[in-house]
Amino acid sequence: MEKPILEVRQLVKDFPGQRALDGISLSVPKGSFFSLLGPSGCGKTTTLRLVAGFEEPTSGDVLLNGEVVNHRKPYERRVSTVFQNYALFPHLTARANIEFGLRRQGITAFDARVEDVLKLVGLAAKEARKPAQLSGGERQRVALARSLVLAPDVLLLDEPLAALDPKLRKQMRVELKAIQRRAGITFLLVTHDQEEALSMSDQLAVMNEGRVEQVGTPEEVYFQPRTRFVAGFLGAVNWIGGVGVRPEATRIARIPENHGARSTPAMVTDSVFLGDCFQVLVRLDSGEEAVAQVHRSFATFMPGESVHICWSPADEILVP
Amino acid sequence: MKLRFWFLLPSRIWMVALFAAPFAIVLAYSFLTRGTYGGVEKPWTIEAYQRLADPLYLTILLRSFLMALAATVLCLVFAFPAALFISRATRHKNLYLQLVMLPFWTSFLVRTYAWLFLLRDTGLINMTLQSLGIIHAPLQLLYNDGAVLLGLVYGYLPFMVLPIYATLERMDPSLIEAAADLGARPIATLFRVIVPLSRPGIVAGSVLVFIPCLGAYLTPDLLGGGRTVLVGNLVQNQFTNARDWPFGSAVSMLLMALVTLLVWGLLRRESEQLG
Numbered sequence: 001m002e003k004p005i006l007e008v009r010q011l012v013k014d015f016p017g018q019r020a021l022d023g024i025s026l027s028v029p030k031g032s033f034f035s036l037l038g039p040s041g042c043g044k045t046t047t048l049r050l051v052a053g054f055e056e057p058t059s060g061d062v063l064l065n066g067e068v069v070n071h072r073k074p075y076e077r078r079v080s081t082v083f084q085n086y087a088l089f090p091h092l093t094a095r096a097n098i099e100f101g102l103r104r105q106g107i108t109a110f111d112a113r114v115e116d117v118l119k120l121v122g123l124a125a126k127e128a129r130k131p132a133q134l135s136g137g138e139r140q141r142v143a144l145a146r147s148l149v150l151a152p153d154v155l156l157l158d159e160p161l162a163a164l165d166p167k168l169r170k171q172m173r174v175e176l177k178a179i180q181r182r183a184g185i186t187f188l189l190v191t192h193d194q195e196e197a198l199s200m201s202d203q204l205a206v207m208n209e210g211r212v213e214q215v216g217t218p219e220e221v222y223f224q225p226r227t228r229f230v231a232g233f234l235g236a237v238n239w240i241g242g243v244g245v246r247p248e249a250t251r252i253a254r255i256p257e258n259h260g261a262r263s264t265p266a267m268v269t270d271s272v273f274l275g276d277c278f279q280v281l282v283r284l285d286s287g288e289e290a291v292a293q294v295h296r297s298f299a300t301f302m303p304g305e306s307v308h309i310c311w312s313p314a315d316e317i318l319v320p
Numbered sequence: 321m322k323l324r325f326w327f328l329l330p331s332r333i334w335m336v337a338l339f340a341a342p343f344a345i346v347l348a349y350s351f352l353t354r355g356t357y358g359g360v361e362k363p364w365t366i367e368a369y370q371r372l373a374d375p376l377y378l379t380i381l382l383r384s385f386l387m388a389l390a391a392t393v394l395c396l397v398f399a400f401p402a403a404l405f406i407s408r409a410t411r412h413k414n415l416y417l418q419l420v421m422l423p424f425w426t427s428f429l430v431r432t433y434a435w436l437f438l439l440r441d442t443g444l445i446n447m448t449l450q451s452l453g454i455i456h457a458p459l460q461l462l463y464n465d466g467a468v469l470l471g472l473v474y475g476y477l478p479f480m481v482l483p484i485y486a487t488l489e490r491m492d493p494s495l496i497e498a499a500a501d502l503g504a505r506p507i508a509t510l511f512r513v514i515v516p517l518s519r520p521g522i523v524a525g526s527v528l529v530f531i532p533c534l535g536a537y538l539t540p541d542l543l544g545g546g547r548t549v550l551v552g553n554l555v556q557n558q559f560t561n562a563r564d565w566p567f568g569s570a571v572s573m574l575l576m577a578l579v580t581l582l583v584w585g586l587l588r589r590e591s592e593q594l595g
Binding site: 079081087088089090146 | 492494495497498499500501502503504505508512513516517519
């Protein structure tokens with residue numbers, strides 16, 4: 001395997017009265033799309049800020065290209081951040097925002113690079129506008145272009161889609177991934193949205209309370225979560241007698257299924273129409289609650305009805 | 321509509337009685353003839369304005385302009401770092417702001433007299449330097465342009481600090497991080513991001529300092545010792561010693577016209593910048 005472009009080793013960060021990071025280690029391969037996923041306060045943004053150089057670690061190391069950069073200032077690191085609020089310079093046009101970094105680094109003949117990146121993010125027609133005259137999505141593209149144009153070793157994205165409306169957010173996910181592939185730049189994305197992390201990442205690290213719970217591909221962490229926290233954070237889980245089953249892998253039947261499926265008796269408590277499917281809520285004899293996501297043609301179950309919930313052993317999530 | 325009328329009435333009365341009426345009086349006086357013992361009498365004339373063309377008065381006007389400009393620039397140089405420091409302070413921010421405003425607790429006149437006691441031949445500075453053996457004869461610290469400039473900068477510094485502080489305080493701190501992130505060293509961040517973004521505060525502060533400095537008469541009178549005649553002293557003098565009210569009024573009108581033009585032009589340019 002190729003040498004990682006970004007590595008953090010046993011990183012600890014203390015803030016007054018609080019430990020934000022409790023010894024995390026990560027290794028981000030060159031050219032990959034890597035996400036840090038976790039609830040607010042899990043330390044993902046702190047990790048990003050330590051990589052960017054806005055904070056210095058209490059202990060542990062940040063390595064870029066194999067070099068320890070703990071005490072280097074942000075302007076001495078070949079990384080660039082796309083801020084959650086974009087942090088565009090309001091007094092400069094979109095183009096001047098994009099040129100800002102190039103000028104600071106003393107690069108002169110940059111017109112072609114700027115044109116390329118404007119095309120890449122689809123902003124060519126709006127380059128003369130100031131941030132206040134751009135929509136939220138356009139501002140985000142400027143922020144992205146401003147960092148991309150510097151061809152950083154790692155591009156850091158702090159909840160970049162959080163400020164967009166849901167429809168645009170889904171569209172930008174696809175686009176962001178496409179831009180990352182075309183540009184061939186390593187992306188480190190911070191998000192609390194599991195769908196976002198799952199849909200864009202090559203690898204993701206699930207974080208909780210200043211620690212990394214699991215690192216893996218989206219499939220690995222979704223289907224083989226190592227902890228209850230990971231299983232629960234990446235999607236709904238029914239915990240049935242110690243094993244986990246995802247709602248979409250949970251079936252409902254009036255009589256138990258044969259051919260190797262497992263089943264347990266339950267009673268329907270509610271049924272919720274979601275458009276493309278129904279969510280059937282049941283209570284098991286053990287008192288545990290479970291949810292089954294079923295196709296609408298199966299949704300003939302009424303509250304109070306006695307049923308069996310069934311699942312395949314292959315779909316079971318086993319955690320310690 | 322009715323409510324609006326009553327709400328605006330007090331400020332209307334105030335403005336008419338204390339601004340419009342005196343303005344009209346001064347305007348009228350400037351077109352009258354001087355009375356023998358002060359005051360004004362008929363006939364109507366533009367003689368006062370004709371006298372303004374005298375190079376002597378133009379020189380005074382130019383000197384005042386330069387003095388006010390120098391005071392404004394110096395205030396900016398001192399105020400900007402102070403405002404930046406206060407806006408970035410994580411602790412004691414209110415204390416620092418209180419310190420900036422502390423001088424307002426005492427009368428401007430008293431504070432200007434305090435400078436007299438510091439700067440005069442037998443003042444604190446000269447006595448200290450002499451007792452330390454650094455100098456043997458008192459330095460001429462008072463009654464020159466430098467003393468006037470010092471007094472003006474001292475007096476109007478808070479008017480520069482506060483508006484700049486207000487704009488810096490509103491500035492999104494992530495912009496400074498973004499600049500560093502994009503490769504800007506602190507100096508580049510200062511001049512490419514922080515200064516341009518605090519421009520509205522700089523303009524407001526400059527107007528607030530420049531205008532009173534241009535018409536200042538107390539500071540040049542006390543610290544300049546009459547040697548440093550500025551346009552404010554000229555006006556004051558016409559109404560007192562010279563007993564030439566029409567000419568004093570004409571100088572006032574000219575000063576007001578110049579300030580109005582200047583501020584109007586500046587603000588128009590600023591609003592174009594923002595738009």
